[in-house]
Every structure is written in structure tokens, then in C-alpha cells.
Amino acid sequence: MLTAILAIGGMGLVAGIGLALASKIFYVYVDPIVVAVEEALPGANCGGCGFPGCSGAAAAIAKGDAPPNICVAGGPSTHAAVGEIMGVAVMETEPEFALPGCSYGFHKADLKFLYDGFNDCRAALLLDGGSKVCPIGCLGLGTCARACPFGAITMGEDNLPVVNKNLCTGCGTCERVCPKHIITLTSNSRRIQREYTTEQCTAPCQRACPAGIDIPAYIHEIALGNYEDAIRIIKESNPFLNVCGRICVEPCELECRRNLVDEPVAINNLKRFVADYERNSKKRIQIPRAPESGKQVAVIGGGAEGLTSAYFLNRLGHDVRLYESTESLGGLLRAGLPASRLPRDVLEWEIEGILAVGIETQTGKALGRDLTLSSLFKEGFSAVLVAIGGWDTFLSQGRPQEAPLPGIHLLVDYLLRHEAGSGKAPGEHVVIVGGGATALTAAHACLAGGARSAAVVTRTSPTDALFSEQEIKTAQEAGITFYHETALTRMMGEGDALKQVELTSMKGEGGQSTIISADTLLVGAGRFPELIYVPREMDEERQEDTGIAWETVLPYAGPFSTTDIGLFRPGEAIGDYKAVVEAIGAGRRAANSAHRHLTGAPVSPPEGLIRRGTQVLSLTAVESVAKVPREKMPEVPEETRIADPDAEIALGYSEAQATKEASRCLQCGLICYRREEGGLH
Numbered sequence: 001m002l003t004a005i006l007a008i009g010g011m012g013l014v015a016g017i018g019l020a021l022a023s024k025i026f027y028v029y030v031d032p033i034v035v036a037v038e039e040a041l042p043g044a045n046c047g048g049c050g051f052p053g054c055s056g057a058a059a060a061i062a063k064g065d066a067p068p069n070i071c072v073a074g075g076p077s078t079h080a081a082v083g084e085i086m087g088v089a090v091m092e093t094e095p096e097f098a099l100p101g102c103s104y105g106f107h108k109a110d111l112k113f114l115y116d117g118f119n120d121c122r123a124a125l126l127l128d129g130g131s132k133v134c135p136i137g138c139l140g141l142g143t144c145a146r147a148c149p150f151g152a153i154t155m156g157e158d159n160l161p162v163v164n165k166n167l168c169t170g171c172g173t174c175e176r177v178c179p180k181h182i183i184t185l186t187s188n189s190r191r192i193q194r195e196y197t198t199e200q201c202t203a204p205c206q207r208a209c210p211a212g213i214d215i216p217a218y219i220h221e222i223a224l225g226n227y228e229d230a231i232r233i234i235k236e237s238n239p240f241l242n243v244c245g246r247i248c249v250e251p252c253e254l255e256c257r258r259n260l261v262d263e264p265v266a267i268n269n270l271k272r273f274v275a276d277y278e279r280n281s282k283k284r285i286q287i288p289r290a291p292e293s294g295k296q297v298a299v300i301g302g303g304a305e306g307l308t309s310a311y312f313l314n315r316l317g318h319d320v321r322l323y324e325s326t327e328s329l330g331g332l333l334r335a336g337l338p339a340s341r342l343p344r345d346v347l348e349w350e351i352e353g354i355l356a357v358g359i360e361t362q363t364g365k366a367l368g369r370d371l372t373l374s375s376l377f378k379e380g381f382s383a384v385l386v387a388i389g390g391w392d393t394f395l396s397q398g399r400p401q402e403a404p405l406p407g408i409h410l411l412v413d414y415l416l417r418h419e420a421g422s423g424k425a426p427g428e429h430v431v432i433v434g435g436g437a438t439a440l441t442a443a444h445a446c447l448a449g450g451a452r453s454a455a456v457v458t459r460t461s462p463t464d465a466l467f468s469e470q471e472i473k474t475a476q477e478a479g480i481t482f483y484h485e486t487a488l489t490r491m492m493g494e495g496d497a498l499k500q501v502e503l504t505s506m507k508g509e510g511g512q513s514t515i516i517s518a519d520t521l522l523v524g525a526g527r528f529p530e531l532i533y534v535p536r537e538m539d540e541e542r543q544e545d546t547g548i549a550w551e552t553v554l555p556y557a558g559p560f561s562t563t564d565i566g567l568f569r570p571g572e573a574i575g576d577y578k579a580v581v582e583a584i585g586a587g588r589r590a591a592n593s594a595h596r597h598l599t600g601a602p603v604s605p606p607e608g609l610i611r612r613g614t615q616v617l618s619l620t621a622v623e624s625v626a627k628v629p630r631e632k633m634p635e636v637p638e639e640t641r642i643a644d645p646d647a648e649i650a651l652g653y654s655e656a657q658a659t660k661e662a663s664r665c666l667q668c669g670l671i672c673y674r675r676e677e678g679g680l681h
Contacts, residue, residue: 031059033085033086034055034058034059035058037057037058037061037062037082037085037086038055038057038058040081040085041054041074041078042054042074042078046072046150049070049072049171051070054071057071061082062086068083068086069083069093072169072171094188094290094291095187096170096185096187096190097163097165097168097170097186098152098161098163098168098174098175098183098184099184099185099186100160100161100163100182101136101181101200101201102137102180102182102201103201103667103669103672104160104669105138105140105156105159105160106137106139106159107159108672118141119142120143121139121142121143121144121178121180122179124139125179134201134669134670134671134672135617136199136200136201136669136670137180137201137669137672138159138160138161139179140155140159140160142161143177143178143179144161144173144174144177144178144183147173147177148174149173150171151164151167152164152168152169153174153183161174161183163183170185170187181199182201187290188236188289188290189316189317191236192237192287192312192315192316192588192592193592194236194237195212195558195605196212196559196610197608197609198610198614198616199608201670201672202610202616202669202670203669204255204257205252205255205668206252207255207559207610207616208252208254208255209252209581210251210560210581210582210584210585211237211238211244211588212559212585212588213234213237213238213252214237215252215267216665217233218230218234218270218271219267219270219667220665220667221233222273222274222659222662223662223663223665227274227277228278228285230274231278232285234271234274236287237588238581238588239307239308239312239353240308240584241271241272241274241278241350242275242279242346242349242350243304243333243347244271244580245271245275245276246272246341246346246650247337247580248268248271248579248581249581251579251581252267252268253265253267253268257668258625258666260622261625261627262627262629262630263630264630265630265661265662265665266630266653269631269633269652269661270653270658272650272653273652273655273658276652279349284353284356286353286357288315289314289317289357290316290317292317293599295319295382295383295598296318296320296380297313297318297319297320297381298320298321298322298323298381298384298385299313299321299323299384300323300367300385300386300387300404301323301387301388302322302323302324302326302328302329302330302363303329303330303331303389304330304332304333304580304583304584304587305387305389305530305577305584305586305587306322306324306387307329307351307354307587308584308587308588309385309387309587309588309590309591309594310322310359311357311591312587312588312592312595313591313594313595314357314358314359316592316595318382318594318595319358319360320359320360321359321361321362322359322360322361323361323362323365323367323371324363324364325364325365325366325367325369325388326364327364329361329363330351332389333580339646340641340645340646340647340648340649341649343648366404367386367404368404368405368496369404372495373406373493373533373550374495374496374547374548377535377548377550378548382535382598383533383534383597384532384533385530385531385532385590386404386405386528386530387586387587387590388404388528404528405528405529405531406493407427407493407498407518407519407520407521408498408523408529409522410522410523410526410528411432411434411439414426415438415441415442418445418449423449424450425449425450425520426446426522427446427451427518428450428519429451429517429518429519430443430451430453430454430518430519430521431454431455431488431501431516431520431521431522432446432454432455432456432524433522433523434458434525435522435524436466436524439522439524440456440467440471440475440480443455443480444475444478444480447479451520453479453481453517454479454480454481455480455482455483455516456480456481457486457503458483458484458485459485459486459487459566459570460484460485462484483503483514485506485507486503486504487506487565487569488502488566488567489503489513489554489565489567490502490551490553490554491551491552492515492536492549492550492551492552494547494550495548498519498520499517499519500517500518501516502514504565504566511565523567524568527573529554529567529568530555530586530590531552531553531554531555532552532553532554532594533551533552533553534550534551534552534553534597535548535550536549553593553594553597554567554593554603555586555603556593556603556604556605557569557572557605558586558589558605559609559610560572560582562611562613571611573586616670618671622673623675624676625666625673628664631653631657631661633650633652634650634651634652634654635649636651
């Protein structure tokens with residue numbers, strides 16, 4: 001018995017020693033934070049976060065490789081619980097959802113490639129590049145639908161993915177598995193910030209619209225009778241439906257593919273139809289607002305551009321106060337258009353709808369006269385966006401020429417004063433941007449008037465400049481500095497004074513930047529630039545003496561520009577915009593630029609932005625499209641016009657007319673279009 005007890009005890013001792021040694025050798029540390037985070041997660045193991053189950057997500061969160069709100073299966077309470085464990089406050093982000101970007105299934109193509117034995121889009125793409133006709137089109141094999149963890153995607157009868165927004169969590173699985181990138185995540189804010197690129201399937205009308213409206217989408221909704229959806233689509237890019245529906249110059253219709261058959265679709269008349277629908281219904285239809293950012297932005301200028309900027313900044317989650325120097329909003333829309341084209345009650349309805357989202361306004365307040373950058377920054381504004389128009393605006397409204405921006409003057413103003421006998425220089429350190437041959441005249445005049453330095457900045461090379469070699473030599477001997485092939489990219493100042501400017505060389509890739517002293521900037525354009533002013537860190541004692549330090553952020557280049565660098569980029573408007581739709585597009589881009597700066601994102605256009613001159617896949621002929629006459633716009637009788645000159649001439653489409661006209665749309669893609677018979681080309 002004793003022997004047995006000793007034997008068992010000895011075995012236990014050996015086993016205990018072995019287990020103790022094993023625990024030391026094979027010990028695995030379990031991070032209590034990972035355990036706590038995993039317990040807070042719902043345990044769905046859906047993979048929607050991109051990590052292998054909740055344990056993988058918990059490890060990534062604890063390590064700092066994933067945010068506390070990455071779980072798509074859990075809601076705000078889950079995100080808050082995880083954030084508490086990690087010791088951080090969780091800001092709820094805007095919901096995202098998947099959006100297919102292809103309009104035509106492969107079965108409609110004239111030339112079909114059937115991949116027998118393949119049922120995966122990624123595998124098919126490896127076989128000779130997948131689709132031979134359209135480099136962007138959907139392959140239609142349903143990889144995204146099978147990969148979706150929540151069953152939110154199905155393949156429709158047209159062999160294209162259909163997203164159920166009620167089930168979609170925005171996890172991004174479909175986006176990750178699609179080899180053609182035709183299904184991507186989006187949100188209301190992303191749609192506001194959308195710019196068309198060469199990687200997207202776009203129609204000719206979309207690419208021609210200065211405001212960037214998704215024209216085929218809203219016309220499709222009109223054809224289906226979904227007028228409110230059509231309004232929301234338009235307002236993602238343009239809050240002035242009623243105005244543009246009446247006075248737009250319609251560049252989209254010039255590019256409409258129906259021009260190859262008969263007449264363009266009445267795109268603008270259809271926009272007016274849904275605008276009138278909203279106004280007649282007395283129901284304000286707005287696009288959703290992003291979560292509040294807690295930041296305030298001041299917008300200077302109450303014309304079309306300023307109102308557009310204010311609207312989209314509000315929709316992107318910022319608090320906005322708009323300042324207008326006159327007593328009424330609208331700018332040239334109010335001052336320059338007859339009531340027969342734009343009835344004043346229509347304009348008032350439009351402006352009221354923009355302000356109704358929560359934009360505070362103060363009229364009779366001018367920058368430089370009633371308020372300054374310093375006063376605005378001291379009030380707590382994180383940015384000041386300037387959209388005040390130009391010299392031609394000021395003349396049309398009978399206002400005196402002013403210099404509301406610190407240190408900035410229009411070159412033509414200075415030259416007029418100089419010709420009138422005022423010999424005084426506008427400042428000590430003058431920089432002249434643009435102006436052609438007159439820039440040299442102004443530089444000499446500034447030095448003669450007492451300026452200590454004068455510099456001429458031009459985008460052209462010395463050989464392409466409008467100055468002769470002798471003129472340049474004489475100017476340099478007089479003390480004028482030339483910066484050829486250079487753009488002005490930033491201004492810096494303190495209080496209400498300009499102090500420095502940043503000049504960037506345009507030679508080669510990633511040009512070198514130089515900062516020079518400047519208290520005066522003479523711009524050769526006919527308008528004051530759209531600029532975003534933001535506070536800059538500076539010693540507090542110095543700020544007490546000179547005011548808050550600031551610098552400018554330039555809005556990113558739009559589709560009209562031929563370059564990304566600098567102020568007054570070639571191709572962009574140098575006078576007031578010839579069409580309100582251009583001002584609206586500029587206002588949206590300015591708002592997006594301010595939003596990107598405030599959220600820490602780079603203020604730059606997307607890669608592959610479609611610009612004027614960008615080569616995009618298209619076609620020059622269409623087949624199997626029957627001629628269908630364009631619906632005529634009803635107008636008031638001539639006797640009514642004589643009796644009431646202010647009566648609006650165009651009456652707008654009836655519902656039957658709008659439905660019929662919308663059905664004329666070919667719903668184009670890059671090379672796709674709807675045929676009346678047969679397939680697609």
C-alpha cells in the first residue's frame with residue numbers, strides 16, 4: 001500500500017513539475033484589453049470589419065490598428081462600450097452603403113464573352129482582362145453578392161448587383177472583392193464631395209455639367225415617377241434647382257448623345273419640372289446632414305457661390321454663418337436678371353430653402369468694413385470662406401471698389417488710380433500676379449510710388465512672357481524681381497495685414513516653394529479669388545500685439561482648370577462666372593475644400609479627375625434609336641406678356657410631358673446607351 005502511495009505521489013510530483021515547466025515554456029499572454037473588447041463585441045464573427053472574426057477585430061482595436069467603432073454588426077452602444085475600454089471618446093460616423101457604378105449588364109452587349117467554368121469575377125478578370133468592350137463594366141458573375149456577410153446584395157435580372165440599403169452595413173466587403181471597382185462604399189457626404197474620374201462610368205452630360213449633377217440618375221427617377229428622389233439627387237450637387245431650371249445655359253444638352261439621332265433630351269426643363277414639383281407641394285426636400293463636427297465656418301458673400309458653399313458646409317456637418325455686404329441675398333441673381341426669366345418669388349423660395357437647413361445669416365455686413373478675419377477667428381470660427389465675386393459684380397451693383405481681403409487689390413483698380421494721378425504705391429512689398437504686359441507697368445509705378453520691393457509672378461517662361469528681353473533687363477536693373485514659371489500657392493498674415501506669400505515653381509514634378517515678404521498683392525484677374533482663411537499657430541504674446549495669425553487654403557482645382565497648382569489656374573474663371581451653374585460648382589468645391597482641411601484630409605482633386613480635354617472612352621454614332629421629338633416648353637401667350645412684362649414666359653412641363661421627355665434619355669454610360677430594339681453598343 002505504501003509503495004503504491006509513494007508511486008502515485010511520485011507520478012503526481014513529476015506531472016506537477018512537468019506542467020509547471022510547460023506553463024513556463026508554452027505560456028501565452030492574454031491581453032486583458034483584447035478580452036474585454038472581444039466581450040463587448042456582438043460575437044457575430046461576420047468579417048464585415050475586414051478582420052477574421054471578432055477576436056481578430058478585438059486584437060486590431062487593442063493594438064491601435066482599427067478604430068473602436070469598426071464593428072459594423074454592433075451599433076452606437078457597442079462602439080461606446082469599446083471606446084470606454086480603450087479610454088477614448090467615440091464620435092459616430094456617417095452611415096455608409098454600397099453603391100453599384102455600372103448601368104448595363106453584360107447580357108446586353110453586342111459582343112459577349114462567356115467564361116465557361118468561371119463563376120468568380122476575380123478569376124474572370126485574370127483571363128485576358130475580363131470584359132473586352134468596356135474597361136469599367138460589371139462582369140456580372142456575382143462575387144460581391146456571395147461575399148456579402150449580411151445578404152444585402154443580390155444579382156438582378158440585368159446581371160448587375162442590387163443593394164438592399166436596409167441590410168447593408170457599409171462593411172466594405174463587396175468593395176474589397178470587386179476586381180473592377182464598380183461597387184464602392186459611399187455616403188451622403190461622399191456624394192456631395194464626388195468629382196467624376198476616369199475610373200468611373202460617366203455619361204457625356206455628367207462630364208459637361210459644371211455643377212457635377214448625376215443627370216442620368218435624376219432623369220431615370222423622373223421616368224419612374226420618383227420625383228422626390230430626383231430632387232435629392234440634384235441637391236447632392238446643386239441646391240439651386242429652381243434657378244438653374246430657368247436660367248442655366250445647358251452645357252449638358254450640347255453633349256447629350258441624342259444629338260446623334262435627333263434633339264438633346266430637355267435636361268434642364270426636367271430639372272425645372274421637379275423644382276416646380278417641390279415648390280408647388282410646399283414641402284422642403286433636403287439631403288441628410290452629416291454628424292455635427294462642432295466646428296464653425298464663416299462664409300463671406302451671399303450670391304450663388306456663397307449660398308452654395310454655405311449649404312454644403314452645413315450638410316457636411318459644420319455650423320455656418322453667412323455674411324452679405326448688401327441688405328439682401330442673391331447677388332447677381334437678384335440684381336442682374338429680369339423677373340420674366342427669374343420671378344422674385346421663385347428666387348425667394350430657393351434662398352429660403354437653402355437657409356432652412358440651419359444657416360445663420362447677417363446682411364449689411366462687409367469684410368474689411370464691419371468685420372475682420374481677426375474678429376471672426378476670435379468669435380470661434382475655424383475657417384472663413386470668401387466668395388464675394390469680382391470687379392464686374394461690384395460695378396453691376398453700383399458699389400465702390402473695395403479691397404475686403406487683407407492686402408489683396410485688383411490690378412485694374414490700382415492702374416486706374418495711377419492713371420488718375422495717384423502716384424502712391426499700395427504697399428511697401430508688392431507682388432503682382434498675372435496681368436500680362438500691364439503687370440510690368442504696375443511694378444514700375446509701385447517702385448516710383450515708394451514701394452521698397454516689387455515682384456512679378458507669371459506662369460510663363462521668360463521666352464513665352466509678354467515682356468521683351470530688354471524690358472526684363474531694364475526692370476531688373478530698376479529693382480523688379482521676376483518669378484517665371486511660378487504660381488502663388490499661399491498667403492500668410494497677422495490680424496488684418498498680409499505679411500508673406502508662398503510661391504511654388506511649376507518646373508518639373510513637385511516644384512520648390514519659396515516664401516517672400518509681401519504686404520500687398522495685385523491680382524490681374526477680374527475677380528477676387530475664392531479663398532479659405534484658417535488660423536495659424538503663433539506666439540500668444542505676439543498675437544496680443546499684431547492680431548491672430550492666419551494663412552490661406554486654396555480650393556482644389558476643378559474640371560475647368562488645366563493645372564492643380566496655384567491661384568487663378570488656367571482654364572478657371574478670371575471674371576465673374578458667365579453662368580450661375582459655374583458659380584454653383586465653384587461653391588461646392590470651395591465647401592468641399594474647407595471640409596477637407598477641417599477634417600485633416602488633403603485639399604486636392606481626386607486622382608484621374610475628368611477635365612476639359614481629358615480623353616474619355618466614348619462613341620460617335622448610335623444605332624437602333626428611333627427619332628422621338630423633344631417636348632416643347634409651354635409659354636404664356638404674347639398678349640399676356642404685353643399686359644404684364646414681368647410675367648414668367650416659360651410655364652414648365654406638365655407631368656405627362658416630363659414623363660415622356662424623361663423616357664427619351666438613353667441612360668448613357670461610357671459606351672453604353674439604351675436602344676429601342678436589340679442590345680447595347
